[in-house]
Amino acid sequence: MQSFPATVGDEYHALLARHDAMRLRREILGPGRAPRPRSAAASYDGAADQRLITQYLDLVTPFGDLIGHLYEEMFARWPYLRSLFPASMDFQRAHLARAFWYLIENLHRPDEMAAYFRQLGHDHRKLGVRPVHYEAFEAALCAALRRTAGPRWAEAVEQAWVRMLRFAVASMVEGADAALAEPPCWQxxxxxxxxxxxxxAVLRVRMHEPYPYRAGQYAAVESPLMPQAWRQYSLACAPRPDHEVEFHVRQTGSGGVSESLVSRTRVGGTLRLGPARGTMTLDDADFSGDLLMVAGGTGWAPIKALLEERAGRRAGGGRPVQPAGRVHLFIGARSRAELYGAEALSRLSMRHRWLRVVRVLDEDRAPSAYGPLAEAVARGGAWTGYRAFVSGPAAMVGAAVARLTAAGMPAGRIHHDPVPEVFAPADDRTAAASAAGACDATGSTR
Incomplete structure (x- = not known):
């Protein structure tokens, strides 16, 4: 049986948990609540720092050298921080490069950035990240900027980078503090x-305590086979009373998280989950209106969860409620052998007359309902008045969304999880693309 061994790292996380519990107790029992701090975006002039940072950006891009120097400096000065990171730093480096580009290109929208980094701080609690770690990161970044940029570097530019970083960190701390009463992760x-x-592989996991999520969301997953390497996968079932969840994982390479989950995980092993994320969820109108659902590959996972939730809705007295609207599901795969989950799909379509299923295979070339998924959806109907839910590889999601919007479906009626974007210019896309390419619209990463 796999388990998370009792290590110094576990003792460290236990200490953090006790620290947070004591803070929460003080807040609850204290005579008065402390005033809520101002949002990080309230007084930050991101546009001014954006102009200054961009002016000198050529000195530190591509970001590969800067990030290499940053981690070298940080681990040399604070060796204990190395335990907070996975054994392989490739994904982490690519992720940080992408985050730098995202910040720099969007600093003129501080409210949006603050919301993004509040969520990131909420999620980083599962890693054991504390405010003191951000201070170490800042010191290492300043040293790395000077080392990478060379003699043309200016103190004013460094201060702009520091303000940008502190703005992001302040938002992350806000997000972490707001989730103080919530576990940092679930096992x-x-x-x-x-x-x-x-x-x-399809994995079913019995949670040791209730895990809050909604059908259509995704979660970061960590295996004890690859400590501190968290990757996002969609939850493939609606919430169940036995607290069991389901994931569909495709192996995308060797030596990564997906390979450990598909090829080396066994029944009886343990996994840890971060908080659920994602907004591709049903609202009240979706139980009576007409829906279009499009799933490619493991994009079937969140669509399956949405269908289960729609089919299982009950009235106040526990009586099943028959949905009034129709659901048209287009499900695609590379070949018939790749069209997994056929039994579950057949059971759903036989049991519910409101569900119509069109299977789309790339190997079929005859002009029919089959063919590339986006074209099949475009040919399948006008979809006026429908709400769409699209999930699968990024290229498929992009093509399907483009077809639907071109046909007149308002963007606000098309729901999908974030499709990765590469924020870097062409000469710095090697690292960033490795992070973006690792993630599909279902939230799955290797």
Missing amino acids: GTVTEHQLCVSDL
Whole structure:
């Protein structure tokens, strides 16, 4: 049985948990609540720092050298921080490069950036990140900027980078503090591991305590086989009373998280989950209106969860409620062998007359309902008055959304998880693309 061994790292996380619990107790029992701090975006002139940073950006891009110097400096000065990171730093470096570009290109929208980094701070609690770690990161970044830029570097530019970083960190701390009463992560035991095709597994995990999420959301998952390497996967079932959750994982390479989950995880093993995220969820109108659902590959996972929730809705007395609207589901795969989950799909379509299913295979070339998924959706109907839910590889999601908007469906009626974007210019896309390419619209990463 896999388990998370009792290590110094576990003792460290336990200490953090006790620290947060004591803080919460003080807040609850204290005579008065402390005033809420001002938002990080309230007084920050991001546009001014954006202009200054961009003016000298050529001195530190591509970001590969800067990030290499940053981690070298940080781990040399504070060796204990190395335990907070995975053994392989490739994904982490790519992720940081992407974050730098995202910040720099969007500093003129501080309210949006503050919201983004509040969520990031909420999620980083599972890593054991504390405010003191951000201070170490800032010191290492300043040293790395000077080392990378060389003699042309200016103190004013460095201060702009520091203000940008502190703005992001302040938002992250706000997000972490707002989630003080919530566990930083949840642990569960693998109850089933089914290899559907050679590179795709369905995992069912019984959570040790209630795990709050909604159908259509995704979660970061960590395996004890790869400590501190968290990757995002969609939850493939609606919330269940037995606290069991389901994931569909496709192996996208060797030596990564997906390979450990598909090829090396066994029943009885343990996994840890971060807080659920994502807004591709149903609202009250979706139980009576007409819906278009499009799933490609493991994009079937969140669509399956949404269908389960729609089919399982009950009235106040526990009586099943028959949905009034129709659901048209287009589900695509590369070949018939790749079209996994056929039994669950057949059960749903046989049980519910409101569900119509069109299977789309890339290997079929005859002009029919089959063919590339986006074209099949475009040919399938006018979709006037429908709300759409699209999930799958980024290229498929982009093509389907483009077809739907071109056909007149308002963007606000099309729902999908974030499709990765590469924020770097062409000469710095190698590292950033490795992070973006690792993630599909279902929230799955290797």
